[in-house]
Amino acid sequence: MPKLEKFAFWKRPMPDEWRSRTFWKDTGWAYIYLLPALIILGIFTFYPFFSTFRLSLYRVSFTNFPGTYVGLDHFRYIFGDRYFWRALWNTLIIVGTSVPITLLLALVVANLLNKSLRFRTFARTSFFLSYITPMVAVIMVWQLMYNESFGLINYLIGLIGVDRIAWLNSPQYALPAVIILSIWRYVGYQAIILLAGMQGIDQMYYEAAKIDGASGFQVWRKITVPLLTPQIFFLLIISMIGSFKMFTEVYVLFTGTSGPLKSAETLVYYIMRQGFFFTPHYGRAAAASIVLFAIIFIVTLFQMQVAKKRVHYQ
């Protein structure tokens, strides 16, 4: 990510290259190369992005688009809506649990797959499968396995003496059901990324540690983890953004609803519900998505700052 100072163009003298004719010729060519991408991004990303900010101030109507101007009413509405706060809270719980748990498990798995064990190609494939298979299809089988009366999961936990859990029918367990599913889905992907990082670490570090007589755990803590920080950081950012955006898991697992009494409603589900389901209030959806964007933006900036201090490149 370029540093912020880079953008302070008014502080810098005019670059020499601006005087060169080839530079401007190249600029012309470069934009021709970029044109297809920029047109599509312009229509389907940049324009709707700014449009959302505008629409959050209107009571949106399709007959005389954008509709009536209402100022900040939608923001007032969502900040006074307890379902909004609940959706925000649920989203934070998902981010706060599934992100660290997935990453920790992925570290263990990657470490395991990095050892010279037999069948590890098989193991790698098994861990990876959940990530590549179409989400809706795997959610279908989880829905079946979570079933209270004949689901496999209740049967298996029954074997160790745990009572039946109404995974999909009780407000208490709806969110954990979503979180477990999401951990299962992403742990293999994260492990593959970490494994690639581990295999990219120069063996010289390990040999040096061996000569110095470092213990296995010391090597892990002082060499492997620090040198994996680029991968860990990358995974933290994308899994956080991904968890903030969680929607399909909830929608499909609870057959189009957001769980009993909306107990597993995420921010994006809230946005979708306000914007598209039942009686659409698009302005509210737009206001809520601006809040979500602001949260993701702040969290990402914060992570970038931390990364500057903590990420070690070889």
Add this chain to the structure above:
Amino acid sequence: MEATHTGRHYVVRQRTYRVALYVLMFAGCAIMLLPFFWMLTTSLKTQTEALRMPPQWFPSSPQWQNYAKAWSAAPFGRYFFNSFFMAITTTIGEVITTILAAYAFAKMKFFGKNVLFAILLGTLMIPGQMLLLPNYVTIARFGWLDSYEALIIPWLVSVFGIFLLRQFFRGVPDELLDAARIDGCSRLRFLFRIMVPLSKPAIFTVALFKFLGSWNSFTWVLIMTNSPNMRTVPVGLQVFSGEIGTAYEQLMAASVLAIIPILVLFFFTQKQFIQGVARTGIK
């Protein structure tokens, strides 16, 4: 290492350690594979068997006709055609736009480059659902609702792909470009004759992610289409699950079918596939 630890104690400990590692590894595999096993076995059960408690691990006799029943219970043929058509066209189109854009960022000096690149990276933070309604309005204005245009055209670019390819293109030495230019090779020719063949693995990664993304795409298709004719496999499957009641064996059969194309792709390109995914994490 071995020379310093030859005690019997050490050997025993080392062996227990390895056994523990294997147990851990296979337990992990079992958890990861269980849902797939369950999907497959349920798809071959009778309805009574599928709803039995305690669950039955294997069907008494495999009910292959569940697949035929599921296939004819909803227009899955059409869903599969739509999914393939969407995935293949978006993949080809995206690879082309991405190669061009990544090349400009990697190898050309131009006005506004850094700012533009930072803006593009910034779009990765935008939740897609935030853009859904304005896009719905745009698509409706273009008259593209419930059409292939809506499924394909907005997905012909990927910022992530541009970022990934740019990193790879930057690794190709500038001297190669200079030499080619001196020999009178045009830029575009250089790009497609030299750069692209050199970057096959990275391009494969970009294409793969697009294909997976399109095959899995759910929310967009759900909102932009409304006739069964335009549904893709994931949306078709979701609708099917709402209509089927407790015929879980058919739902599982349909889910297995939805997974098969990706599995085939995976098993044919396993090595490149895993490397491709691993590549996304390397900066």
